[in-house]
Amino acid sequence: MSDEPNSPAASRRARRIEEAVLELDGVAAVRVWELPGRVEIGVRVAPSSTPADVLPRVTELTGAMREGDEAWEVGLLAEA
Numbered sequence: 327m328s329d330e331p332n333s334p335a336a337s338r339r340a341r342r343i344e345e346a347v348l349e350l351d352g353v354a355a356v357r358v359w360e361l362p363g364r365v366e367i368g369v370r371v372a373p374s375s376t377p378a379d380v381l382p383r384v385t386e387l388t389g390a391m392r393e394g395d396e397a398w399e400v401g402l403l404a405e406a
Contacts, residue, residue, distance in 0.1 A: 343367065346387060352380040357403060364396060368403040377402055 340358040347356040347367065352375030357368040367388060371380045385400050392398055 343388060343391060346391070347384055350380065350383050350387060351375065353384070355403060364398065365392075366399045366401070368401055370403045 340360055343358045343365070344356050347353055347358075347369065352372050353369055354372040355370035359366040359368075365388075367384065369380060369384055371377050381400055381402075385398075388398060388400065
């Protein structure tokens with residue numbers, strides 16, 4: 327994996343993460359940021375779900391996608 331945010335490898339990986347997270351019940355939207363040594367995932371929860379239900383599932387799903395010593399953070403997307 328490249329640490330460059332605009333590299334083709336980074337964007338393919340981000341798309342894979344987004345697609346996997348979007349398949350989870352209760353996820354309405356997702357955004358992924360790849361930074362050197364870390365990945366940040368923002369989730370918008372569907373109105374029929376709660377963050378307390380959805381965020382642990384996102385964390386569990388993405389745990390298997392981590393590489394090496396990367397730090398991953400999962401949180402809520404703020405309304406625009």
